[in-house]
Amino acid sequence: MKYQSIMIEGFRGITSLEIKDLKRINLLVGRNNCGKTSILEAIFLLSGMSNPQLAVNIHNFRNLILTNDEDFNYMFNNMNFNNLINISGHIEGKQRKLKISPIYETYKADNGSQKEIITGQNVLNSSYVSTVQVVEGVSLDFTTHNNKNFKNEIRIKESKLKLSSDYKEELHCSYLNPVTSLNVNEKQMEKLLVQKDLSKIIEVLKGVEPKISDIRMGAKGMVFVDIGEDKFYPVNIMGDGMRRILNILASISDMKNGVLLIDEFETGLHYSSLKVAWKAVLSACEKYNVQIITTSHSYECIGALSKSYAEMDPDGDNIRLYRIDKDGENHKAYMYNSKLIESGIKDVIEVR
Amino acid sequence: MKMKDIIEKNILFVEGKDECYFFNYFHKYLGLSGIQVIDCEGTGNFKTKLQLYVQSDAFKTVKTVGFIRDADSNAENAFASLRKIIKETSDIRYLPVPKKPSEIISDKGLKLGVFIMPNNSGAGMLESLCIETIKNEPVYECVDKFINCFTRLFTEEEKEKFREHKSRIQSYLATRIPIAKSIADGAQKKYWNFDHEGFSEINKFVTELFS
Numbered sequence: 100m101k102y103q104s105i106m107i108e109g110f111r112g113i114t115s116l117e118i119k120d121l122k123r124i125n126l127l128v129g130r131n132n133c134g135k136t137s138i139l140e141a142i143f144l145l146s147g148m149s150n151p152q153l154a155v156n157i158h159n160f161r162n163l164i165l166t167n168d169e170d171f172n173y174m175f176n177n178m179n180f181n182n183l184i185n186i187s188g189h190i191e192g193k194q195r196k197l198k199i200s201p202i203y204e205t206y207k208a209d210n211g212s213q214k215e216i217i218t219g220q221n222v223l224n225s226s227y228v229s230t231v232q233v234v235e236g237v238s239l240d241f242t243t244h245n246n247k248n249f250k251n252e253i254r255i256k257e258s259k260l261k262l263s264s265d266y267k268e269e270l271h272c273s274y275l276n277p278v279t280s281l282n283v284n285e286k287q288m289e290k291l292l293v294q295k296d297l298s299k300i301i302e303v304l305k306g307v308e309p310k311i312s313d314i315r316m317g318a319k320g321m322v323f324v325d326i327g328e329d330k331f332y333p334v335n336i337m338g339d340g341m342r343r344i345l346n347i348l349a350s351i352s353d354m355k356n357g358v359l360l361i362d363e364f365e366t367g368l369h370y371s372s373l374k375v376a377w378k379a380v381l382s383a384c385e386k387y388n389v390q391i392i393t394t395s396h397s398y399e400c401i402g403a404l405s406k407s408y409a410e411m412d413p414d415g416d417n418i419r420l421y422r423i424d425k426d427g428e429n430h431k432a433y434m435y436n437s438k439l440i441e442s443g444i445k446d447v448i449e450v451r
Numbered sequence: 452m453k454m455k456d457i458i459e460k461n462i463l464f465v466e467g468k469d470e471c472y473f474f475n476y477f478h479k480y481l482g483l484s485g486i487q488v489i490d491c492e493g494t495g496n497f498k499t500k501l502q503l504y505v506q507s508d509a510f511k512t513v514k515t516v517g518f519i520r521d522a523d524s525n526a527e528n529a530f531a532s533l534r535k536i537i538k539e540t541s542d543i544r545y546l547p548v549p550k551k552p553s554e555i556i557s558d559k560g561l562k563l564g565v566f567i568m569p570n571n572s573g574a575g576m577l578e579s580l581c582i583e584t585i586k587n588e589p590v591y592e593c594v595d596k597f598i599n600c601f602t603r604l605f606t607e608e609e610k611e612k613f614r615e616h617k618s619r620i621q622s623y624l625a626t627r628i629p630i631a632k633s634i635a636d637g638a639q640k641k642y643w644n645f646d647h648e649g650f651s652e653i654n655k656f657v658t659e660l661f662s
Contacts, residue, residue, distance in 0.1 A: 422507075443503050
């Protein structure tokens with residue numbers, strides 16, 4: 100399953116943005132603060148639309164801890180709850196839509212029970228209507244191509260999630276951010292080892308650490324690597340590059356037929372390792388039928404993707420680069436197909 | 452690594468390296484500045500180059516876009532081909548689309564024009580234009596004789612492939628002291644009289660577009 104297009108309205112700094120013709124590998128580039136990470140977050144919310152907890156998680160990825168329901172305004176354009184969030188996308192011709200809106204406090208008594216009717220002289224003391232609306236959470240209204248509507252809610256103050264029990268999510272999606280994606284996920288790693296892809300993974304990791312000859316899972320789920328010393332080393336004490344590649348490959352095998360979102364692909368990777376990393380990612384995505392949508396600031400990263408892809412599939416057109424930019428009030432995704440990226444890289448023309 | 456990017460508000464797309472150098476000397480001779488001449492590396496690459504530059508972040512600062520390409524065998528076809536590319540690219544980022552060569556149109560803060568060498572009609576190229584400006588020089592008779600002499604020895608296949616205008620320019624440049632290696636080198640060495648009537652159309656186009 101893969102996204103063909105994405106439409107985002109009113110989410111974080113994005114008033115409106117459409118991304119068309121998404122392919123297997125999609126690289127989002129652009130200036131700082133142009134909204135690349137917000138796009139990944141929006142796609143993550145859309146992919147997991149039946150899980151309202153994600154509305155909190157996406158803030159944790161940014162080290163933003165939501166402490167009350169008003170903090171949900173971080174998601175809304177101009178931090179204004181009146182700008183409702185609409186995110187939609189097409190997956191294999193079928194549309195899924197998510198609308199996020201605030202839940203306002205309903206009229207109730209201080210003790211939570213219904214108030215008594217006010218009569219007589221006391222009416223004079225209550226003859227006003229408050230215009231301050233208190234937000235008690237957010238509502239996530241979503242629908243898929245079959246047009247059935249579902250509704251979830253999340254309320255921080257009340258510590259409550261209200262879920263649609265009759266919706267079954269079929270899309271697998273995972274989000275790797277620059278910080279958490281350096282921690283190797285043991286469960287995913289175990290899955291990867293079970294797939295008998297070990298020799299290929301070791302070959303890829305040799306591009307980062309030439310001395311590596313073996314990977315083993317310890318009894319407590321820890322991952323160890325053999326780098327030719329007299330004992331195995333826990334992978335967590337190895338460099339960022341090795342952990343990053345391992346984590347990306349493990350996530351791809353875990354997301355079979357799904358979508359993997361990666362914020363800042365090149366994090367932890369030296370430019371000389373990028374080509375070997377992309378080659379491994381391209382083959383893994385082909386094998387597990389995974390779509391990748393990732394961000395980057397690095398010209399080397401774009402070049403490594405383009406060159407790896409051209410070597411593996413010279414006539415193919417399964418990679419895209421989108422330069423995200425502001426076009427007046429709205430955002431715009433300038434699209435580069437495989438050949439255009441290749442030409443830009445060959446002629447050293449700025450595409451970021 | 453030095454990246455190629457848009458650095459001026461005025462852009463002139465030309466079809467080759469020689470044209471790139473030539474028009475750099477040409478516009479400076481006309482007293483114009485702030486024009487970035489971009490080599491599209493052949494007419495077949497106009498579309499790719501235009502799309503790459505038009506989609507770049509720096510393009511938002513651009514005020515004027517010019518295109519100069521050779522007519523080759525037919526100016527009408529050359530213009531139609533370039534117009535189609537401009538129109539298609541305009542779907543990505545707005546560009547005004549001219550209806551005929553040399554027409555300069557301004558819309559939504561962007562000025563755009565297309566010139567087909569040598570003079571927006573018939574066949575030819577930049578070299579044809581330069582030949583117009585030197586054909587009355589005494590030395591050109593020698594060039595004529597030289598070309599007529601060696602082309603008599605050509606086979607049919609060689610006649611087919613022979614690029615007469617380019618050959619005439621090379622021969623003429625070989626008579627200069629010091630010798631110029633290319634049409635652009637000739638421009639740098641001031642062997643082309645940019646005030647000649649032959650350059651008046653292109654002179655008018657570049658001046659009107661970028662002034």
